[in-house]
Amino acid sequence: MVVVAMARPIWTGVLSFGLVTVPVALYSATESHSVSFRQIQRGTADRVRNKRVNERTGEEVPYSDIVKGYELAEGEYVIVEPDELERISPGRSKTIEISGFVDLDQVDPIYFDTTYYLGPRGKEYAKVYALLQKAMARSNRAGLALFSMRGKEYLTAVKSEGGILSAHTMHFADEVRDPRREVDNLPDEQIAVSEKELSTAEQLIDMLATDWNPDDWHDTYAEQVRDLVQAKAEGREIAISExxxxxxxxxxxxxxxxxxxxxxxxxxxxxxxxxxxxxxxxxxxxxxxxxxxxQPKTAGTKKSTSTSTPAKANARKSTSTASAQENLGALTKAELYKRATDLDIPHRSTMTRGQLQDALEHTPAGKRRRSA
Structure with missing residues (x-):
C-alpha cells in the first residue's frame, strides 16, 4: 500500500466573518516545474555558493547575527528586530478577517497575485468550513480581508471554487502602475482604423476561437531546455531558434x-x-x-492538392488506414501530445495540433500501437 504524504501548510490561523470563525491552514496552490541549474565555475565541476559577507571587513556573517536596518541617510540606519515587527500586528498575523464581500466581476484581474488553498485545520471544523464554502458559492462573491504572513500584510480575496475555499493575494491600488505613464508609443484615441480592417480582424478572432482546456498548454521553453541538456549530454546537434x-x-x-x-x-x-x-x-x-x-513544415490537417507528388500521395494513402484505425483525428491536442512524447517525436513542443497528428500518422504503425 502506497501512502501519499499530504502537503504541509505554509500558514495556519483563523478565518472569520461576523461572529463565525473557523481555524484554517493555507497551502500553495501551484508549483513551478522550471528547470533549475547549479552555478559552476567555467572549466571545472566546482559549485559556486553565495555567502553573506560584511561589506567593510569582507568576513562572513552568521545568519543569527543579521538584523533588518532601515536607511535614514547614507551609513545611518534604524535597526528593527523581528519581534518588534511581530508586536505591531499581534492579532492580524493569525487571523484572516473578512470585512466585506465583493462581486468578482468588479475586480480587474491585474490586482490578483498568488493563489492558495484554504482547508480546515481539523475534522471537527469541517461543518463550519462547509457552511462558509457553500454559502459563498451560492452568493458568487468573494470575501475581502487583510492578514499578515512572513512579515508582510496582504489584501486577500477568499472565494469558493471547486468545492473548496481559496485565497488570492492581491496588489494594493498604489502598487498597480498606470499604463499611460509607464508604456511608450501607445496609440492615441484619434488613430484611424477602417471598418473593413476591424471587421476582418474580428472574423479572424472568431475563426481562431477555442475552448479553455489547461491540459492543452505546456511550458514549451522548459521542455526545450530539457531537450537541450539531453542533447548536450549525448553529444547531439542542438537546434537553433529561428x-x-x-x-x-x-x-x-x-x-x-x-x-x-x-x-x-x-x-x-x-x-x-x-x-x-x-x-x-x-x-x-x-x-x-x-x-x-x-523544423520541417508538416501538412497538418490540410487536404492534398493537385501539385502533390505521387510519392507524397502514396505516403498519405498508406497512412490513412492506420489513422482511421486509431482515429487520431478524434483525439485532443493533449492526447496527441502525450503520444508524441511516448514516441519521443522531436520538436513536438512547438507543433500545432495538426502537425502532431501528421507526425503520428507518419510514425510506423507497429511503434504507434505499442505506444497506444
Whole structure:
C-alpha cells in the first residue's frame, strides 16, 4: 500500500466573518516545474555558493547575527528586530478577517497575485468550513480581508471554487502602475482604423476561437531546455531558434489579415502564424539558421492538392488506414501530445495540433500501437 504524504501548510490561523470563525491552514496552490541549474565555475565541476559577507571587513556573517536596518541617510540606519515587527500586528498575523464581500466581476484581474488553498485545520471544523464554502458559492462573491504572513500584510480575496475555499493575494491600488505613464508609443484615441480592417480582424478572432482546456498548454521553453541538456549530454546537434517574427507592415495590414483568414479557414494555424512574417527565403543570418535547423513544415490537417507528388500521395494513402484505425483525428491536442512524447517525436513542443497528428500518422504503425 502506497501512502501519499499530504502537503504541509505554509500558514495556519483563523478565518472569520461576523461572529463565525473557523481555524484554517493555507497551502500553495501551484508549483513551478522550471528547470533549475547549479552555478559552476567555467572549466571545472566546482559549485559556486553565495555567502553573506560584511561589506567593510569582507568576513562572513552568521545568519543569527543579521538584523533588518532601515536607511535614514547614507551609513545611518534604524535597526528593527523581528519581534518588534511581530508586536505591531499581534492579532492580524493569525487571523484572516473578512470585512466585506465583493462581486468578482468588479475586480480587474491585474490586482490578483498568488493563489492558495484554504482547508480546515481539523475534522471537527469541517461543518463550519462547509457552511462558509457553500454559502459563498451560492452568493458568487468573494470575501475581502487583510492578514499578515512572513512579515508582510496582504489584501486577500477568499472565494469558493471547486468545492473548496481559496485565497488570492492581491496588489494594493498604489502598487498597480498606470499604463499611460509607464508604456511608450501607445496609440492615441484619434488613430484611424477602417471598418473593413476591424471587421476582418474580428472574423479572424472568431475563426481562431477555442475552448479553455489547461491540459492543452505546456511550458514549451522548459521542455526545450530539457531537450537541450539531453542533447548536450549525448553529444547531439542542438537546434537553433529561428528568432522572433518580423513586424507586420502597416501598408500590407489588410492583405495580411485576409491571408490569415484564408489560412485559419483551411485549419492550418501554423500557416496563419507564418503569414504574419512574409520575408524572402535565404536572406540574412536568420535565414541561414532556418535552413540548417528549421523544423520541417508538416501538412497538418490540410487536404492534398493537385501539385502533390505521387510519392507524397502514396505516403498519405498508406497512412490513412492506420489513422482511421486509431482515429487520431478524434483525439485532443493533449492526447496527441502525450503520444508524441511516448514516441519521443522531436520538436513536438512547438507543433500545432495538426502537425502532431501528421507526425503520428507518419510514425510506423507497429511503434504507434505499442505506444497506444
Amino acid at each position: 528568432g522572433p517574427a518580423e513586424a507586420t507592415n502597416v501598408v500590407d495590414l489588410m492583405a495580411v489579415l485576409e491571408r490569415s483568414l484564408a489560412a485559419a479557414g483551411s485549419g492550418d494555424q501554423k500557416e496563419a502564424a507564418d503569414v504574419r512574417q512574409p520575408q524572402e527565403k535565404g536572406s540574412g543570418a536568420a535565414a541561414g539558421r532556418g535552413t540548417a535547423h528549421r
